[in-house]
Amino acid sequence: MGESKIIVVCNQKGGAGKSTLCMLLANYLVKEFHLPVGAIIDTDFQKSIVKKREEDKKIYKGTVITDPYQVVSYSLSNNSQIPAFIQQLRQIGLTYIIDTPGSLNNNGVFAFLALADYIICPFNYLVLTLNSTTEFLRYWHNLKEEALQRTEFEINTKVILVPCLKPSCMGTAAEKELWNKLREHFEKLYFVAPEIPNSTAVGRTNTMVITPEQLKAAGEALNYIANIIYNPNLDSENEE
Numbered sequence: 001m002g003e004s005k006i007i008v009v010c011n012q013k014g015g016a017g018k019s020t021l022c023m024l025l026a027n028y029l030v031k032e033f034h035l036p037v038g039a040i041i042d043t044d045f046q047k048s049i050v051k052k053r054e055e056d057k058k059i060y061k062g063t064v065i066t067d068p069y070q071v072v073s074y075s076l077s078n079n080s081q082i083p084a085f086i087q088q089l090r091q092i093g094l095t096y097i098i099d100t101p102g103s104l105n106n107n108g109v110f111a112f113l114a115l116a117d118y119i120i121c122p123f124n125y126l127v128l129t130l131n132s133t134t135e136f137l138r139y140w141h142n143l144k145e146e147a148l149q150r151t152e153f154e155i156n157t158k159v160i161l162v163p164c165l166k167p168s169c170m171g172t173a174a175e176k177e178l179w180n181k182l183r184e185h186f187e188k189l190y191f192v193a194p195e196i197p198n199s200t201a202v203g204r205t206n207t208m209v210i211t212p213e214q215l216k217a218a219g220e221a222l223n224y225i226a227n228i229i230y231n232p233n234l235d236s237e238n239e240e
């Protein structure tokens with residue numbers, strides 16, 4: 001049993017698809033990759049995933065479907081305790097997926113980002129979302145630099161970008177060209193997953209099962225992410 005994997009799903013843009021991606025990835029890892037996921041840790045004050053699990057428990061009550069992993073609430077105001085909390089999780093030897101709020105104005109998020117193995121950042125190319133994504137990436141680089149200069153602590157968290165929630169208005173040749181150029185640019189710096197398309201099935205992601213429709217829509221992206229995290233050979237190909 002190795003150390004746990006700590007994966008933080010983050011983008012300061014609200015509604016970027018973070019919580020959906022947390023649940024999709026957890027379901028995929030358990031059901032398709034046969035990897036034990038310890039928990040989704042919901043640090044967002046909205047508690048969307050905690051609430052979803054409560055709802056799902058009612059929906060699946062009396063069926064053969066049981067909880068594939070825990071859903072745990074964690075308050076970011078415990079920020080001084082986060083390093084010890086992550087240290088504890090690391091020793092368990094499972095996978096932990098952390099959902100974060102759509103805002104970086106919280107010191108607790110810094111601790112999770114700096115101590116995680118991977119940051120998964122769902123984003124799209126709509127100008128407003130793109131601005132907050134580039135802001136988030138800039139913030140991330142500054143945080144790394146600062147940590148190195150001030151404390152000589154080298155942050156090794158790797159970033160995986162996941163294009164999703166493509167706006168339906170993005171369709172002209174010029175927009176597609178811009179999309180491709182940005183993708184090429186991001187690929188020089190980060191891992192960039194295949195796109196998760198807009199799909200009603202993905203919008204219905206829950207904390208219990210992954211459906212064939214969700215696999216059809218998001219399987220390629222989820223497989224890419226899982227391979228980066230669990231296949232060390234792929235992992236070394238792209239360094240920030």
Ligand SMILES: Nc1ncnc2c1ncn2[C@@H]1O[C@H](COP(=O)(O)OP(=O)(O)OP(=O)(O)O)[C@@H](O)[C@H]1O
Pocket residue numbers: 013014015016017018019020021044046048100101102164165196197198199200202203204
């Ligand atoms: N690929 C997709 N196709 C269709 N709908 C999606 C997809 N991904 C997410 N959604 C829907 O988009 C909305 C926002 O997604 P989600 O709640 O995951 O975003 P979030 O980043 O967690 O938001 P918040 O910042 O409020 O926590 C939800 O209604 C979700 O069901």
Ligand SMILES: [Mg+2]
Pocket residue numbers: 018019020044048099100
């Ligand atoms: Mg959310």
